[in-house]
Amino acid sequence: MNDDKIFDVLLIGGSYSGLAAAMALGRALKSVLIIDSGNPCNWQTPYSHNFLTQDGQPPNQIAALAKQQVQHYATVTFFTGLATNGIKTDYGFAIQVASGETFRASKLIFASGIQDHTPPIDGLAACWGITVLHCPYCHGYEVRNEPTGLLGNGEDGLELATLISNWTTRLTLFTNGKSTLTADQTTKLQQHAINIIEKEIERLEHTDGQLHSLVFKDTTKLPVKAIYTRSRFEQQCKIPELLGCELTNDGYIRIDAAQETTISGIYACGDNATRIRTVANAVAMGTTAGMAVSKKLIFENF
Ligand SMILES: Cc1cc2nc3c(=O)[nH]c(=O)nc-3n(C[C@H](O)[C@H](O)[C@H](O)COP(=O)(O)OP(=O)(O)OC[C@H]3O[C@@H](n4cnc5c(N)ncnc54)[C@H](O)[C@@H]3O)c2cc1C
Numbered sequence: 456m457n458d459d460k461i462f463d464v465l466l467i468g469g470s471y472s473g474l475a476a477a478m479a480l481g482r483a484l485k486s487v488l489i490i491d492s493g494n495p496c497n498w499q500t501p502y503s504h505n506f507l508t509q510d511g512q513p514p515n516q517i518a519a520l521a522k523q524q525v526q527h528y529a530t531v532t533f534f535t536g537l538a539t540n541g542i543k544t545d546y547g548f549a550i551q552v553a554s555g556e557t558f559r560a561s562k563l564i565f566a567s568g569i570q571d572h573t574p575p576i577d578g579l580a581a582c583w584g585i586t587v588l589h590c591p592y593c594h595g596y597e598v599r600n601e602p603t604g605l606l607g608n609g610e611d612g613l614e615l616a617t618l619i620s621n622w623t624t625r626l627t628l629f630t631n632g633k634s635t636l637t638a639d640q641t642t643k644l645q646q647h648a649i650n651i652i653e654k655e656i657e658r659l660e661h662t663d664g665q666l667h668s669l670v671f672k673d674t675t676k677l678p679v680k681a682i683y684t685r686s687r688f689e690q691q692c693k694i695p696e697l698l699g700c701e702l703t704n705d706g707y708i709r710i711d712a713a714q715e716t717t718i719s720g721i722y723a724c725g726d727n728a729t730r731i732r733t734v735a736n737a738v739a740m741g742t743t744a745g746m747a748v749s750k751k752l753i754f755e756n757f
Contacts, residue, residue: 462486463752465550465560467538467692470495471734472725472741473566474521479745481528485752488558489525490550492537494691496568496726497734499664500584504593506734517734534558541694547720550694561755562748564722565700565708566741567692574606574684576631578659585664586681590732595622598681603627604669606656606684609635616649619683624648627679629669631656652677690727705730713747714740722748 464480466473469491480487495518497503503514525531540551547561573583588594599622607615608630616628627650634641634653644651654671659682661667668676688706696702700716700723701709707730708716708723715722724740726732 460488460556460558461546462488462532462558462560464488464562464564464748465490465548465558466564466566467491467550467694468566468568468725468727469522469533470518470566470568470725470737471521472568472737472744473564474518474525475738475741476564476566476724476745476748477525477531477741478521478528479742480749481525481531483746483749483753484530485749486530486532488532488534488560490534490536490538490552490558493535496571496691497584500594502597503734504596506738509734514734538692538694541698543698548698562720562722562752563698564714564724564744564748565692565695565716565727566723566725566737566744567690567695568726569688569706570691571686571688573686574631576656576659578661579684582659582661582664582666582682583686586661586666587659588681588683589686591619591622591683593733594681595619599623601625601680602678604629604679604682606631606682608632610640611685612636613640613643615683615685616644616647620647620649626650627652627677629654629656629682692727695721695723695727714744715747 463485464487466489469489477487497514502511509517537553538550539553542549548563549557549559551557573580602625603623605615605628612628630653657670657672668678670676700718703709708728710723710728714724722744724744725737
């Protein structure tokens with residue numbers, strides 16, 4: 456790498472968490488480069504909920520307003536592109552981007568989010584974040600009392616059914632193959648009038664992500680308005696791992712109370728470091744990281 460451009464902080468990820476960190480740093484007069492590839496996890500969701508002052512707004516409008524406010528701070532610079540590599544240097548760190556440029560800083564903040572791997576069922580990805588939902592606190596109110604499916608099995612299926620029963624009692628658990636529920640778990644679901652369907656799912660029928668029904672491999676179908684499921688995920692950016700940052704057993708970047716990772720000088724905030732997956736929490740973590748990094752720089756340079 457050629458170390459050609461130097462900042463106080465390089466921020467990888469310029470969505471909610473990254474922008475919040477950048478605002479705190481900009482207000483502390485620190486020079487920051489935000490490197491962002493423009494791929495936030497909620498891009499397909501029409502409306503975002505449960506974030507004060509922005510409830511029900513399109514996610515990209517919330518981000519656009521945030522960016523506009525961060526742009527007021529003269530020491531914050533934006534770079535659109537993908538960070539592809541990172542190394543430790545005498546000065547701190549260097550980050551390379553896909554177009555070949557290299558940027559340098561004494562501190563790194565990763566606000567790079569996670570990448571969902573939704574269940575591989577035809578039609579499901581097109582409904583993700585619209586009528587196939589990951590979180591009732593984000594979208595449950597909008598489909599309260601509707602006939603709703605739960606895609607899960609065993610302990611996870613019971614846990615999901617228990618949680619979602621707060622928003623609707625019209626629930627069906629789709630195990631998509633043989634049930635792995637214990638007898639006690641099955642009885643518990645039956646006591647709450649939750650149907651259990653073991654048939655394998657062929658596809659989701661929908662119009663522009665608005666779900667109509669589930670079609671089973673035996674060609675029968677069942678109308679449903681929404682489905683909750685849990686997706687697998689991986690870190691969207693692998694550079695923290697390349698630089699030696701530890702992950703938790705669940706796959707999140709391990710951080711301390713100041714958002715610092717297990718590698719000194721590297722911080723993480725937002726979805727990549729927590730299972731509390733909300734815009735509000737991403738912003739809170741970003742603000743904390745920005746303040747912690749700026750304070751560290753102030754004290755180091757005094
Ligand atoms: C479908 C869906 C719906 C949701 N709905 C809601 C809701 O209604 N309300 C709510 O509060 N929360 C909701 N959430 C959760 C919320 O979207 C996340 O908690 C929030 O987006 C996390 O912000 P973040 O900044 O950590 O990550 P993200 O918003 O995912 O942004 C990560 C950013 O990092 C960038 N990036 C990653 N790697 C690199 C790299 N190598 N180089 C450059 N840039 C990189 C990406 O391009 C992206 O812009 C939803 C999530 C999903 C998946």
